[in-house]
Amino acid sequence: xxxxxxxxxxxxxxxxxxxxxxxxxxxxxxxxxxxxxxxxxxxxxxxxxxxxxxxxxxxxxxxxxxxxxxxxxxxxxxxxxxxxxxxxxxxxxxxxxxxxxxxxxxxxxxxxxxxxxxxxxxxxxxxxxxxxxxxxxxxxxxxxxxxxxxxxxxxxxxxxxxxxxxxxxxxxxxxxxxxxxxxxxxxxxxxx
Ligand SMILES: Cc1cc2nc3c(=O)[nH]c(=O)nc-3n(C[C@H](O)[C@H](O)[C@H](O)COP(=O)(O)O)c2cc1C
Numbered sequence: 001x002x003x004x005x006x007x008x009x010x011x012x013x014x015x016x017x018x019x020x021x022x023x024x025x026x027x028x029x030x031x032x033x034x035x036x037x038x039x040x041x042x043x044x045x046x047x048x049x050x051x052x053x054x055x056x057x058x059x060x061x062x063x064x065x066x067x068x069x070x071x072x073x074x075x076x077x078x079x080x081x082x083x084x085x086x087x088x089x090x091x092x093x094x095x096x097x098x099x100x101x102x103x104x105x106x107x108x109x110x111x112x113x114x115x116x117x118x119x120x121x122x123x124x125x126x127x128x129x130x131x132x133x134x135x136x137x138x139x140x141x142x143x144x145x146x147x148x149x150x151x152x153x154x155x156x157x158x159x160x161x162x163x164x165x166x167x168x169x170x171x172x173x174x175x176x177x178x179x180x181x182x183x184x185x186x187x188x189x190x191x192x
Pocket of ligand 1: 009010011012013064065066067120121122123124125154167177
């Protein structure tokens, strides 16, 4: 069921780092991105696929994790991502692609979830990542998707209308994500 798949497709930030994600799986995820909608069908997104441990380590050092968890510096060695998909914009084709990016990354994260992988979009990226990837001038880094076998559990709950939307961790290090309730986000209904 689509609802269950979406429900379990949570941002995962701790992984079984030493369980590899093969290149074929990463390519299958990009195939899901490729089939997504694109404004004017320009398809300006490009992707860099990484599962080499030495490159993973260099990518990791440029990422920012879970800004609301102030006391947590990010995943420790052994629980870091086993793979990355870096989403790029080909600026020769379009000056921006935010809607395309949302569609592409959600398709990939749903596909990852179906494969038993966890993932997290990371927009907090330091400029040095460009040098790691040795990108041509026309390619701009938009977002990184961190991937791997999950080693954390994440649960959703409906927050009270107007309540705090910050995610948090309990004493057992389970991650909890409040979602605004349906009645809060339906701005209007026009019905017969
Ligand atoms: C565009 C975008 C950028 C994000 N950037 C980061 C990030 O830099 N670091 C991080 O740890 N999580 C990042 N996230 C994950 C969000 O924190 C996460 O989606 C949110 O807490 C809700 O949790 P959920 O994805 O499980 O629904 C990002 C999510 C989106 C959609």
